[in-house]
Amino acid sequence: MGKRTKAVVRTLLCASLGMVIGTGAAVAADAGPLLPKQLAGPATEFAAMRAPDPADAAILSRSALLPVAFDASGRAELRVPVHQGRLEAMLLSGGADWSPRLLSPAGVELPRATLARHAQDARLGGEHDGQGGTVLRLDGLVRGDWTLRLQAQPGGERRGYLLLKGDDALELASHQAHRRQLVGERMDIVAMLAADDGSAVALGRDAGHIRSAQLRIVAPDGRESLQPMFDDGRHGDGAAGDGRLAGGFVPGAAGTWIAQVIVHGHDRSGTPFVRTAEHALPVIAAGPRLATAAATASYAAPGRLAVRLPLADAKPGSHYRVLAEVWGRDGRGGEVPVAWIGGMAEAGPDGLSLGLDERWIARSGAGAPFELRALRIEDPDHFIPLATAARLPLSTPRLRLQRSGMSTAIDELMTMGPRPASPDARATATGRKLVLVHGYCSGGVWPQAQFANSATFLDANQNRSHDQFAQRIKTFGAQWNSFGTVAHSQGGAASLHLYAYYWSGLDNAAGSRLMQSVGTPYQGTNLSGILATVGNWFGVACGSNSNMTYSGASAWLAGIPTSARAKVNYYTTAFRTTNWYTNDYCNAASDLVLGDPEDGTVERAYAQLPGATNRGHTAGQCHTAGMRDPAQYRDAARNATMSANAAR
Numbered sequence: 325m326g327k328r329t330k331a332v333v334r335t336l337l338c339a340s341l342g343m344v345i346g347t348g349a350a351v352a353a354d355a356g357p358l359l360p361k362q363l364a365g366p367a368t369e370f371a372a373m374r375a376p377d378p379a380d381a382a383i384l385s386r387s388a389l390l391p392v393a394f395d396a397s398g399r400a401e402l403r404v405p406v407h408q409g410r411l412e413a414m415l416l417s418g419g420a421d422w423s424p425r426l427l428s429p430a431g432v433e434l435p436r437a438t439l440a441r442h443a444q445d446a447r448l449g450g451e452h453d454g455q456g457g458t459v460l461r462l463d464g465l466v467r468g469d470w471t472l473r474l475q476a477q478p479g480g481e482r483r484g485y486l487l488l489k490g491d492d493a494l495e496l497a498s499h500q501a502h503r504r505q506l507v508g509e510r511m512d513i514v515a516m517l518a519a520d521d522g523s524a525v526a527l528g529r530d531a532g533h534i535r536s537a538q539l540r541i542v543a544p545d546g547r548e549s550l551q552p553m554f555d556d557g558r559h560g561d562g563a564a565g566d567g568r569l570a571g572g573f574v575p576g577a578a579g580t581w582i583a584q585v586i587v588h589g590h591d592r593s594g595t596p597f598v599r600t601a602e603h604a605l606p607v608i609a610a611g612p613r614l615a616t617a618a619a620t621a622s623y624a625a626p627g628r629l630a631v632r633l634p635l636a637d638a639k640p641g642s643h644y645r646v647l648a649e650v651w652g653r654d655g656r657g658g659e660v661p662v663a664w665i666g667g668m669a670e671a672g673p674d675g676l677s678l679g680l681d682e683r684w685i686a687r688s689g690a691g692a693p694f695e696l697r698a699l700r701i702e703d704p705d706h707f708i709p710l711a712t713a714a715r716l717p718l719s720t721p722r723l724r725l726q727r728s729g730m731s732t733a734i735d736e737l738m739t740m741g742p743r744p745a746s747p748d749a750r751a752t753a754t755g756r757k758l759v760l761v762h763g764y765c766s767g768g769v770w771p772q773a774q775f776a777n778s779a780t781f782l783d784a785n786q787n788r789s790h791d792q793f794a795q796r797i798k799t800f801g802a803q804w805n806s807f808g809t810v811a812h813s814q815g816g817a818a819s820l821h822l823y824a825y826y827w828s829g830l831d832n833a834a835g836s837r838l839m840q841s842v843g844t845p846y847q848g849t850n851l852s853g854i855l856a857t858v859g860n861w862f863g864v865a866c867g868s869n870s871n872m873t874y875s876g877a878s879a880w881l882a883g884i885p886t887s888a889r890a891k892v893n894y895y896t897t898a899f900r901t902t903n904w905y906t907n908d909y910c911n912a913a914s915d916l917v918l919g920d921p922e923d924g925t926v927e928r929a930y931a932q933l934p935g936a937t938n939r940g941h942t943a944g945q946c947h948t949a950g951m952r953d954p955a956q957y958r959d960a961a962r963n964a965t966m967s968a969n970a971a972r
Contacts, residue, residue, distance in 0.1 A: 362741025528567025652690025763813025816841025
């Protein structure tokens with residue numbers, strides 16, 4: 325669906341919230357000292373830095389991922405709704421032969437030769453993080469519920485999934501209704517239907533009839549349970565009978581939980597449908613808490629205040645992402661916004677310390693009493709709030725700089741804090757380099773010969789959070805005094821994360837484009853939740869990555885300063901459209917769940933980074949090798965452009 329549909333859906337859903345190398349080398353695990361920046365920005369950025377509304381990261385699903393379970397005789401049977409005469413599905417069998425048979429609503433079996441002719445092997449996900457299976461594409465079928473019969477072979481895999489694509493005009497919109505994901509705290513999911521006929525968007529009960537709705541919960545250890553979803557007006561679902569559903573659960577252990585919404589029903593024309601939405605939810609143990617009901621500030625250096633947040637239950641040496649707004653008062657007692665402050669902060673004996681340049685206060689014209697607002701302390705890997713405060717008094721010493729209320733020029737010291745003498749422990753590092761960065765669960769993908777004065781970062785086939793990934797880039801780049809990056813996929817987000825939060829050689833680089841990326845899911849990808857769900861049964865080599873789900877990406881972006889985003893230049897690609905009647909895609913499997921245009925992993929709409937420079941979109945290139953069109957990182961012309969413009 326288009327942006328109009330997404331905006332309408334979110335509006336209504338919100339209402340229900342209550343080394344130099346030529347061939348690559350492994351990166352050392354030790355990321356070195358953190359050297360975090362002391363971030364700050366103007367009050368005009370308050371909205372961008374606040375915790376995101378969960379509805380803004382809603383999953384809009386036109387597909388269904390249905391678990392397949394066999395009986396004692398190795399048989400399984402599923403109802404498969406067919407819309408507009410077309411069936412597009414994938415059997416995720418773990419490589420097993422399930423001998424599929426397809427029967428019409430009247431019970432007539434489709435010839436097996438026909439079924440075999442329209443089947444192709446495919447892989448959902450990447451080489452190291454995906455799952456193989458068989459994609460079926462059939463046209464000219466009668467509408468209604470078809471029956472898919474499967475027969476497992478003796479000794480073969482007896483569980484898996486059927487991935488089914490539905491009619492584009494009907495989607496299931498689903499989002500989290502909770503803001504924290506801690507062990508023992510309830511988590512809720514809200515969902516509804518959305519139908520778009522091209523002229524208007526219908527929501528809830530106006531979009532179709534829901535016959536049944538369940539929340540399938542999969543714990544980190546694989547245990548499953550089914551929870552009901554309600555439309556009774558008593559479970560945070562809006563008004564009774566309005567078509568909005570809600571359900572929840574309480575996680576009893578840390579790890580990645582799967583909350584899968586499964587909805588069956590009929591659309592407005594009476595055609596049966598099934599839709600699912602897969603939420604991969606990292607759950608962590610409770611962390612530190614604020615030890616006092618106030619924060620204190622003192623001079624750490626001339627013109628620099630240290631804002632201290634006393635903590636209890638903090639693990640010494642742990643670091644957290646912290647964000648807060650600073651407010652003061654004018655001469656009449658009126659509220660005055662001063663600046664936001666934050667960044668990554670390491671816990672010490674006195675808690676956490678944030679930096680604040682006194683010029684922010686003078687610039688705002690504010691005076692005492694001061695307070696912190698919208699304070700949140702989050703873990704650095706999933707950005708889950710651990711401690712929060714809507715308002716926290718902030719005591720300050722007698723300020724030395726007189727308030728002026730005038731527009732003082734904003735400089736680096738105000739936005740990033742004091743620059744260290746060396747951005748890394750290796751103070752003797754010299755030279756400049758362009759670092760080529762790969763993505764999630766990948767290896768060296770960039771043709772290094774196409775980039776002048778470059779080196780290949782390699783942390784092959786690993787699953788890292790943005791924070792962990794960024795620190796490895798920092799360690800690798802510490803061989804040189806300065807470096808810029810050209811990154812693929814998650815490597816783009818990790819590079820931005822590094823520049824935003826930590827001092828590194830990126831801060832010494834000179835050139836027009838500091839960070840460049842291709843195919844980075846800055847706003848997430850729906851594949852993350854689906855692969856996490858499938859991997860729970862079959863196993864996925866690299867594991868799930870919450871930073872690349874819609875909700876995880878949204879949480880991460882809500883702490884990336886606009887000044888850091890402005891240093892990014894990014895490109896997007898998608899499949900090549902050949903003609904109007906051919907199904908166009910990069911990957912036959914991911915095409916079942918991604919909205920066009922997409923590159924086989926990332927949808928163009930979710931590859932956008934607000935505040936950065938979009939350098940253009942190219943059709944006829946896919947996310948990685950092995951897809952229908954050439955891999956996006958093999959474009960020699962674009963690579964030459966990036967090399968020529970790269971900062972080093």
